């Protein structure tokens with residue numbers, strides 16, 4: 001058995017980068033909005049504590065741009081302004097007009113065409129990508145953004161999928177949201193009452209092992225225990241007469257008995273475990289016929305964006321039943337009621353100190369992954385002479 005003792009850590013100081021990342025890790029792409037919700041009217045978002053204006057240039061099929069949402073003249077948000085010339089955005093106050101791609105001040109309208117301030121001011125910009133129907137923004141420290149495909153789940157880059165998604169602003173630190181998603185114990189206890197689990201047999205507890213493959217760490221279920229007898233208290237289980245029987249054999253896909261047909265694209269991934277997590281806070285839950293992802297997007301230290309994406313690897317006419325199933329069922333039960341239980345816990349979780357128990361190995365491994373990867377990035381930036389910006393609280 002792999003059931004060892006946990007180190008007696010009670011705060012986050014063993015992971016200084018993780019501890020400092022209250023408002024998120026820099027150097028990553030984050031999904032911030034539906035592409036269809038960004039048009040020619042500027043929209044303000046907050047990402048990693050930074051106010052950013054998003055605008056789509058050149059109509060429905062044009063590109064989305066992102067700039068720091070604070071006019072350098074007198075500090076008014078550019079998102080309050082609008083577009084006066086193609087390829088630019090103008091501040092509503094005095095008409096300073098910035099190039100969307102470069103951020104260069106192209107005109108200060110109220111100082112005439114020969115304004116000497118032009119060419120002397122550049123507004124910071126952010127790299128933007130549109131993937132999976134979402135707008136993604138890269139927040140870094142001045143380095144070039146890596147290709148977004150290097151950060152997206154590999155199976156979504158390599159295969160055609162039909163997607164259902166949900167974006168919800170939520171209260172609470174993004175780390176609590178990510179830890180909750182990957183948390184071993186809560187799936188068996190917090191969610192035992194969810195409608196999603198209503199007919200599903202749930203073990204009381206299980207032995208797990210965390211394994212790393214590439215950028216992801218996986219929870220591998222080794223042994224499940226369906227009944228327990230607690231000394232001095234008595235028996236307890238998660239079953240009820242209307243629940244399905246526990247599976248005879250434990251599968252590491254979909255938490256099922258391994259008897260359901262697995263989608264060929266999903267089977268081909270040979271995922272070692274049901275739940276996996278990667279930087280900068282992406283959860284992947286694999287079911288036999290679909291995959292559910294959660295992106296925990298840091299807004300600031302006290303708020304995050306919950307972005308839930310459900311993917312089925314279908315094309316052509318097989319797409320229609322997916323939408324019927326997603327809109328009629330999954331969206332409410334899974335992205336709705338089930339996920340609302342998580343939302344509730346993230347809102348009420350208090351900051352460390354904490355006293356961890358055995359199933360929290362999943363949390364420890366995630367924190368360690370974050371810490372190690374960040375260490376690598378800091379070293380890489382140092383090699384380029386870039387001093388990382390400290391996280392903002």
Ligand code: FES
Pocket residue numbers: 071072073074075076091092093094095096
């Ligand atoms: Fe933006 Fe004056 S504050 S132009």
